[in-house]
Amino acid sequence: MTETVTLEVLRYRPETDSEPHFQTYTAPYNEDWVVLDALNHVKDNVDQTLSYRWSCHMAVCGSCGMMINGEPKLSCHAFLRDYRGKTIRIEPLDHFPIERDLVVVMDSFMAKLSSVKPYLIPKPEKPLDDGEHLQTPLQLMAFKQYTQCINCLLCYAACPQCGLNDDFVGPAALALAHRYNLDSRDAGKDDRAGVVASNPGVWECTFVGACSDVCPKHVDPAAAIQQTKISASLDWFKAKLMPGANS
Amino acid sequence: MSRRPYVRKVERSWWLAHPRYVAYMAREITSLFIGLYCALLVVGLVRLAQGPAAWEGFLAAASSAPGVLLQLVCLAFAAYHSVTWFALTPKAMPLTLRGERVPGGAIVGAHYAVWAAVSLVVLIAAGV
Numbered sequence: 001m002t003e004t005v006t007l008e009v010l011r012y013r014p015e016t017d018s019e020p021h022f023q024t025y026t027a028p029y030n031e032d033w034v035v036l037d038a039l040n041h042v043k044d045n046v047d048q049t050l051s052y053r054w055s056c057h058m059a060v061c062g063s064c065g066m067m068i069n070g071e072p073k074l075s076c077h078a079f080l081r082d083y084r085g086k087t088i089r090i091e092p093l094d095h096f097p098i099e100r101d102l103v104v105v106m107d108s109f110m111a112k113l114s115s116v117k118p119y120l121i122p123k124p125e126k127p128l129d130d131g132e133h134l135q136t137p138l139q140l141m142a143f144k145q146y147t148q149c150i151n152c153l154l155c156y157a158a159c160p161q162c163g164l165n166d167d168f169v170g171p172a173a174l175a176l177a178h179r180y181n182l183d184s185r186d187a188g189k190d191d192r193a194g195v196v197a198s199n200p201g202v203w204e205c206t207f208v209g210a211c212s213d214v215c216p217k218h219v220d221p222a223a224a225i226q227q228t229k230i231s232a233s234l235d236w237f238k239a240k241l242m243p244g245a246n247s
Numbered sequence: 248m249s250r251r252p253y254v255r256k257v258e259r260s261w262w263l264a265h266p267r268y269v270a271y272m273a274r275e276i277t278s279l280f281i282g283l284y285c286a287l288l289v290v291g292l293v294r295l296a297q298g299p300a301a302w303e304g305f306l307a308a309a310s311s312a313p314g315v316l317l318q319l320v321c322l323a324f325a326a327y328h329s330v331t332w333f334a335l336t337p338k339a340m341p342l343t344l345r346g347e348r349v350p351g352g353a354i355v356g357a358h359y360a361v362w363a364a365v366s367l368v369v370l371i372a373a374g375v
Contacts (some may be wrong), residue, residue, distance in 0.1 A: 014251035058332045070264060097252035138346050160268060163257040207335065208271045223338035230339065 003029040005080050007038055007131055008092040009050065012098045022089075022099060029080055035088060036064055039102075052102035062150030065157065066102055067091040072214045073156035086193075093157040108195040109153060112169045115195045116177035121188025132141035139184040146179030146224055148217040155211035155221050167200040171211035171221035174202055178224035181231070205229075275332050280324035287317075333358045 004026045012020035025046055027038035038055055043050050055062040064075040069089050078079045080088075096104035118151035126133065154163045162170050177196045181189045195201050205225045212222040262268040264330075308314050316371035336358055337351030 012253050014253070020253060022253075094255070095257070097254045099250065099252055138343070141343075141348070160257070160261055160271075163261065206271075206275070208268070209335070209338075210265075210267055210271075212338075213267060220338065223341065226335075226339035227341065 002236070005029045005038055005083070006087045007035075007042065007088055009039075009042075009051075009102070010087045010098075011101050013049070013100060014093075029084070031081055033067055033077045033080045035066070035073075035080065035083075035090065038088075039075065040081060040092070050102075051100045062152030065093050065152045065154050067094055067157065072154035073155070074152060074216050093153055095159070095163040096153070096158055104153075106153060107158060108166065109151075109170070109173070112173045113151070113176065115170065116173050117188055117192050118173070118176040119178060120180060120183065120186050121191055122185055123187035133159055133185045135184055142184075143179045143182035146175050146182070146219055147178075149219045149221075150178060150217055152216065154214045154216065158210035158214040160208055160231060161204055161206060165200075165204055169195060169201050170203040171205075171217075171225065174205070174228060175219055175221035175224040178228050181228070183243050193232065193235065196228060197235070202228045202232060270331075277324040278327035279333075280321045281328065284318070284321040284325070285305060329362065333362075 005028070007025045007027060008022045009025060010020050011017070011023045016043060025042045027041045027046075030037065034057075034189050036057060039050070039052055039179075040054075045051075052066070052075075054065070054076065055061040056063070059074050059077045062074070066074060067090070068075065068078050069083065069086070072093060075090070090102065092098050092102045092104045096106060096108075097103045122133070149172055151172060153172070159168075159171055161168050177192050181196075182187045183191065197203075202225050205222075206224060207226060209222045212220045215221065258264075291309070294301040309318070315337045333355050337354045340354065342349040344355060345373050
């Protein structure tokens with residue numbers, strides 16, 4: 001008999017369901033299949049009403065984040081062989097409202113992300129005729145790991161503070177703010193400080209560290225946030241001791 | 248069709264859901280015992296200011312079996328807090344030396360070295 005895998009999938013269809021409930025599916029077991037392959041098998045062959053996000057199937061697009069046996073994971077990065085012999089329980093990412101089945105509402109994250117101005121703010125603007133912005137390998141090393149974020153939201157699902165406090169700006173957005181603050185071409189740190197160095201910014205983080213544990217790209221947002229706390233504290237003292245001086 | 252997003256509440260027992268959250272809560276709770284030991288030191292200072300008899304009474308209480316047990320428990324929690332904090336220090340203070348990242352182990356090791364040195368000075372000053 002062909003080996004199979006049992007999936008318990010949290011379903012929520014707002015037009016018929018008052019609350020989410022689990023539905024069980026069976027899919028073939030394949031040594032090189034990931035959870036996303038099993039979901040695609042269900043969608044193609046068993047139940048076309050099942051909704052979930054995915055795109056690249058190679059841990060680059062950041063679309064297919066889900067809770068898999070309670071752990072936030074990219075479903076394209078979670079091999080069935082690692083769950084062999086167990087039921088695989090699949091839920092939408094924690095700490096986000098459920099739009100439908102495994103699809104979450106990420107509007108709050110998009111607003112938080114844009115609030116930290118995650119783009120280069122050079123001051124003064126350099127005219128194109130003056131050529132490119134040069135950067136040494138050492139200057140690049142200062143922030144490169146933080147550029148790897150794919151906005152998959154696994155860190156938000158892992159962070160208890162994100163679940164308990166809707167206002168917390170959260171790991172990925174704060175890590176991206178840190179990425180630009182560390183960039184030698186950028187001068188926008190003060191423009192970001194209003195959000196980043198506020199209470200809902202880095203100071204709501206209590207350093208659980210779960211964000212870094214679950215990050216599939218090894219961005220280490222917890223490190224970015226702790227470093228931002230130190231930098232924000234130094235800026236605060238500088239502003240108190242030397243009013244009017246630039247940070 | 249109108250949208251009707253469903254919001255799931257975070258359970259009060261969220262911290263029991265994964266060992267990493269339990270470890271985090273254990274680290275947080277160490278602060279209570281460190282606070283307790285600080286209160287003990289403040290009481291000691293107050294008793295010292297009240298004169299030799301009060302100070303001797305404080306010393307006797309601190310040296311009794313319950314007093315020693317309390318201090319051992321506080322020491323255990325303080326050690327757990329310090330060890331877990333030292334393990335996190337490379338995240339908070341990434342150092343670069345001659346164009347290379349200083350390995351995390353070296354940063355953690357330096358913290359243990361300073362801890363040992365300070366402890367030695369305190370023990371010598373206390374005449375142990």
